[in-house]
Amino acid sequence: MTENLPAEVEFELKRRLGQRSASALEKHLGLTTVGELLNYFPRRYLKRGELTSIAELPRDENVTLVARVVSCTTRRMRARKGTLTDVVVSDDSVRGLNQVHLTFFNAYRADKELLPGTLAMFAGKVTTYQSQLTLTNPDYVLLEDESGFDAEEARRPVPLYPATAKLSSWRIKAAVEALLDIVDFSRIEDPVPADIAIRDRLYSLEDAYQQIHRPQDMESVAKAHERFRYQEALILQTALARRRAQAAAEEATARPHRRAGLLERFDASLPFTLTGGQQEVGATIAAELAENHPMNRLLQGEVGSGKTLVALRAMLQVIDAGGQAVLMAPTEVLAGQHYESIRRMLGPLAEGGMLGGDENGTRVVLLTGSVVGAARRSVLRDINSNEAGIVIGTHALLSKEVEYYDLGLIVVDEQHRFGVEQRDQLRAQAIKPPHLLVMTATPIPRTVAMTVFGDLETSVLRELPAGRAPIRTHLVGLVENPGWAERIWARAREEVDAGRQVYVVCPKIGDDEGEDPASFEPTADAGEESRPLASVQRIAEFLGELPVLSGVRIGVLHGRLDSTEKNATMAAFTEGQLDLLVSTTVIEVGVDVPNATMMVILDADRFGISQLHQLRGRVGRGSLLGTCLLVTSLEPGHPSRERLQAVEATTDGFRLAQDDLKLRREGDILGSSQSGGKSTLKLLRVIKDEAVIEQARNDAAAIIEHDAQLGDYPELAQAIELYLNPEKEAFLERG
Ligand code: ADP
Ligand code: MG
Numbered sequence: 168m169t170e171n172l173p174a175e176v177e178f179e180l181k182r183r184l185g186q187r188s189a190s191a192l193e194k195h196l197g198l199t200t201v202g203e204l205l206n207y208f209p210r211r212y213l214k215r216g217e218l219t220s221i222a223e224l225p226r227d228e229n230v231t232l233v234a235r236v237v238s239c240t241t242r243r244m245r246a247r248k249g250t251l252t253d254v255v256v257s258d259d260s261v262r263g264l265n266q267v268h269l270t271f272f273n274a275y276r277a278d279k280e281l282l283p284g285t286l287a288m289f290a291g292k293v294t295t296y297q298s299q300l301t302l303t304n305p306d307y308v309l310l311e312d313e314s315g316f317d318a319e320e321a322r323r324p325v326p327l328y329p330a331t332a333k334l335s336s337w338r339i340k341a342a343v344e345a346l347l348d349i350v351d352f353s354r355i356e357d358p359v360p361a362d363i364a365i366r367d368r369l370y371s372l373e374d375a376y377q378q379i380h381r382p383q384d385m386e387s388v389a390k391a392h393e394r395f396r397y398q399e400a401l402i403l404q405t406a407l408a409r410r411r412a413q414a415a416a417e418e419a420t421a422r423p424h425r426r427a428g429l430l431e432r433f434d435a436s437l438p439f440t441l442t443g444g445q446q447e448v449g450a451t452i453a454a455e456l457a458e459n460h461p462m463n464r465l466l467q468g469e470v471g472s473g474k475t476l477v478a479l480r481a482m483l484q485v486i487d488a489g490g491q492a493v494l495m496a497p498t499e500v501l502a503g504q505h506y507e508s509i510r511r512m513l514g515p516l517a518e519g520g521m522l523g524g525d526e527n528g529t530r531v532v533l534l535t536g537s538v539v540g541a542a543r544r545s546v547l548r549d550i551n552s553n554e555a556g557i558v559i560g561t562h563a564l565l566s567k568e569v570e571y572y573d574l575g576l577i578v579v580d581e582q583h584r585f586g587v588e589q590r591d592q593l594r595a596q597a598i599k600p601p602h603l604l605v606m607t608a609t610p611i612p613r614t615v616a617m618t619v620f621g622d623l624e625t626s627v628l629r630e631l632p633a634g635r636a637p638i639r640t641h642l643v644g645l646v647e648n649p650g651w652a653e654r655i656w657a658r659a660r661e662e663v664d665a666g667r668q669v670y671v672v673c674p675k676i677g678d679d680e681g682e683d684p685a686s687f688e689p690t691a692d693a694g695e696e697s698r699p700l701a702s703v704q705r706i707a708e709f710l711g712e713l714p715v716l717s718g719v720r721i722g723v724l725h726g727r728l729d730s731t732e733k734n735a736t737m738a739a740f741t742e743g744q745l746d747l748l749v750s751t752t753v754i755e756v757g758v759d760v761p762n763a764t765m766m767v768i769l770d771a772d773r774f775g776i777s778q779l780h781q782l783r784g785r786v787g788r789g790s791l792l793g794t795c796l797l798v799t800s801l802e803p804g805h806p807s808r809e810r811l812q813a814v815e816a817t818t819d820g821f822r823l824a825q826d827d828l829k830l831r832r833e834g835d836i837l838g839s840s841q842s843g844g845k846s847t848l849k850l851l852r853v854i855k856d857e858a859v860i861e862q863a864r865n866d867a868a869a870i871i872e873h874d875a876q877l878g879d880y881p882e883l884a885q886a887i888e889l890y891l892n893p894e895k896e897a898f899l900e901r902g
Contacts, residue, residue: 175354176202176889183349188342195334202355202889204346205376207339208395209326212388213288218258221265221300224293231327231336233310234258234267236285241278249273254281256289267293267300269307277307286310288325290335306335324382343380352376358886359398363866370394396856398886400863405880406887408864408871414463416875417600420490422575423457428487429516429529430480436514444628445473451626452481452604456488456576462602468628469820470608470784477628478578478604479509485602486529486556490575493558495593497581499535499730500737504759505580506533506559519556529556536563537730565592573598579605608781608820638783638793642771642815644808645800655767655796656715663719663746667764667791671710671749672782674773675702676725701769707749716747724750752778754785761789771797772807776827779814 178201181189192198198207213219219232234256241252252274257266269289271277281287291305310325328339352373359369370378370390379391424430441449448466455462468474482492494509496502510517510531519528532546532555549555553572558564574597594600605623643651659669678699707723710716722736722745733753739745741760748754752774766786771779779797787793797811813826870880877884 174356174885175351176200176205180204180346184342184345188338188345191334191338192342195331196339201346201350204343205350205380207328207343208379210329211327212324212382212385213327214324214385218260220260221258221267222260222263224267224300226293226295226300229290229292229330229332231288231290231330232258232267233286233288233325236281236283236287237266238283239278239281241274244272250278252278252281256287264300267302268296269302269305271304280309281307288337290330290337292332306338308337322384324385324388326380326382340380347377347380350376356882356885358402358880358883359394360870360880360883363401367397369397396859397863400856400860401866402883402886404860404863404867405870405877405883408867409875409877409887411463412871412875414600415460417461419459419461419600419602420488420573420575420598421457421459422485422488422490422602424453424484425487428483429527430483430487433480433483433513433516436516439632441476442473442628442630442632444468444630445477448477448626448628449480452477453484456481456484456602461600462604463623464603465605465607465623465625466628467607467625469631470781472608472628472631474606474608474628475505475508475580476512478580478606479512481602481604482557482576482578483529485575488575490573490601491550491553491556491558491571492576492578493560493564493571493574493593494578494580495564496559496561498753499537499561500724500733500753501580502533502535502559502561503734503737504741506531508759509557509559517557519554530554531557531559534558534560534563534569535730536561537734538563565596569596571596574601576602576604579603581607608784638787638795638818640783640795640797640815640818642808642811643796643798644803645798646802651798653715655798656710656713658794658796659747659765659767660715660719662765662794663716666762668740668743668745668760668762669747670754670763670766670785671706671747672754672766672768673701673703673706673749673751674770675700676727676751677704678702700773703749703751706769710747710749720744720746722748724748724753726751726753752782754782760785761791764791764793766793766795767798768796769798770800771811772799772801772805776810776813776823779810780818780820780823783814 179189180192180199180201180203183189183201184192189199192204196207198204213233218234219230221232221234224230224232235258237255237257239252239254241250243249244251250273252271254269254271254277255266256269259265267289269277269281287307287309289302289305289307291302294301294303326336326340328336328343330336330339355372357364357372359372363369364371369375370393372394375391375394378387379395382388382391452462452464455464466474466477478494482494485492494502494505496505513528513531515525516528517531519525519530521530530549532549534543534546534550538546546555547568547570550558551570551572558569558571563569577593577597594603603623643655645652659671662669703723703725707721710719711721722740724733724736724740728736736745736748740748740763743762763786766783768774768779768782774782783793783795786795797814799808799811801808810827813823817823870877870883874880877887
């Protein structure tokens with residue numbers, strides 16, 4: 168610990184507020200410091216005199232409502248000792264449900280305070296009792312106090328905090344107000360540089376905190392939001408700019424293009440021409456590889472847009488310049504597929520020094536957990552001796568026993584399965600920092616890329632190679648079309664009879680286990696009553712006995728099989744020895760079987776938009792028309808069906824990614840906690856606040872250019888630490 172006093176924001180609440188308030192805030196909201204409470208922002212604001220619409224109150228939830236007392240009666244209870252006070256409140260609307268009954272047992276003051284005409288705010292859980300809306304023993308606070316009526320006070324908006332059953336919004340408000348009165352704002356460091364605050368006429372930190380918690384009017388709230396949003400964006404963008412600058416300052420070995428090398432010969436052998444996007448991105452990458460500091464590039468493109476080809480061309484340039492390249496894939500299945508397809512694409516160029524191979528060619532090796540014994544030793548030797556130019560594998564590549572001769576380029580496929588840490592670990596295995604190319608098929612809107620992948624430069628492949636057949640997607644609602652439960656399998660049969668192959672995707676492996684968290688949309692209907700979800704095991708069994716599918720060769724693939732089994736099944740499907748594959752989302756990324764033309768996704772509502780889009784990218788890989796059926800048992804109109812409709816409506820991955828952001832809560836996108844407490848994106852909205860993010864990004868770049876160590880910006884440097892820790896790494900790596 169340092170000798171210094173803690174900064175004002177780190178002061179414990181119990182030293183600033185009373186013990187009772189402090190422990191309630193800690194117990195119910197996890198807030199322990201001054202900074203945490205100041206940053207616990209209201210969710211919304213009530214205009215005084217504006218009543219809550221009772222017809223729209225959610226049931227069985229904790230609510231805060233503002234209503235006017237209509238009547239108040241107290242009587243002795245017959246069966247028990249004591250009194251029962253029944254207060255009826257209304258929202259003054261003339262039609263529909265406009266009243267709530269409040270029941271107080273042995274009211275302490277309610278019978279005297281809640282007189283007809285009184286306006287008050289109530290908090291509690293709304294239940295329905297004898298078809299009346301009821302709040303039992305609600306907490307309440309009077310809004311108009313005749314004695315101290317103050318016209319100005321009456322115009323102020325009332326902040327509503329995210330509250331819990333035990334800690335109501337106005338108790339939080341009272342604690343915050345007590346704090347605002349005693350905090351020494353001069354001791355809170357402002358991360359926003361003064362010149363920027365002046366330029367943009369931002370509120371001072373003190374004004375911003377005062378106005379967000381105790382606003383004059385709604386314009387002040389907006390100004391406070393504006394300042395905190397900018398502040399947040401600046402902190403984040405400065406952290407990312409610093410990371411970029413650090414990377415750019417690193418030295419790497421330049422791998423310039425060599426004439427008459429493998430790359431040129433490979434290009435000459437291609438049976439098709441590169442798409443415009445492939446050429447453009449290829450040129451950018453070629454130029455960056457030729458620099459003596461590392462490339463850090465994110466390549467986005469729809470499934471099938473030809474990213475792997477772009478990566479392969481980059482690898483060949485590096486090999487021509489004397490280096491080695493690794494391609495890291497998230498699963499063994501995918502690594503195996505890359506290995507096969509890259510060897511196929513390279514042909515004799517991949518058989519350097521081998522009989523019948525090209526004498527100037529290179530060699531491609533595969534290293535996964537299931538490559539063991541002598542085979543593994545041989546692979547390791549080839550890597551170490553530079554015999555192997557291209558190394559393809561899984562996490563096994565991170566093992567210490569892998570020693571490269573001269574690692575020049577790392578390609579990471581499907582970034583969202585790899586974290587920054589793993590990227591760094593792989594980099595550490597090279598003599599000098601290698602160049603890095605990250606590929607993802609999950610389209611990332613620009614602002615998200617700026618926010619989440621701000622340390623990488625971004626390229627996008629927008630067009631698909633010509634001759635690619637589109638995918639037709641249909642939403643199949645079993646509630647309104649029960650007949651489809653059978654019709655689906657008849658359609659699958661037709662496909663198989665035409666010599667095609669079918670995927671059936673289920674959200675679960677078996678029925679015995681709990682939900683496999685990896686294959687679930689984390690927020691989807693949590694807590695909903697659980698109807699049994701389609702499991703790979705049950706569906707495979709069911710389909711095996713289905714007369715309409717008799718004779719169809721069915722395989723099963725999921726994460727609990729050992730890798731030999733997985734690889735064998737995948738190989739059998741690829742080679743057409745299986746007609747129908749029942750699987751979990753293990754087939755989500757990269758798997759490429761052009762003859763597969765149909766995908767049935769069962770309980771599709773359990774998957775997210777991006778995941779569904781990825782999944783259906785597995786069909787229609789060749790020139791054959793693909794069909795994807797999104798099967799759901801949810802009622803029409805269920806909110807989770809919106810995602811399915813979005814996926815049905817378009818195959819434009821970028822539009823879907825935008826929809827996805829709109830339909831999800833922000834926190835889910837960035838993977839941060841929802842509490843509103845610590846290092847989440849609190850006010851910043853990655854889509855809506857594009858302009859703010861853009862501005863902050865430019866400002867951050869200027870700051871870092873002028874002062875990479877942030878020596879002149881200690882407050883900003885400190886804010887980055889506070890904001891990003893302890894989830895710093897986790898935060899920066901989200902995809
Ligand atoms: P991605 O990695 O983006 O999913 P791939 O690189 O695997 O896409 O390409 C998908 C398929 O398209 C592969 O079979 C590949 O050989 C082929 N392909 C790539 N680029 C082109 C092109 N320019 N023209 C025609 N086919 C292409
Ligand atoms: Mg791919």
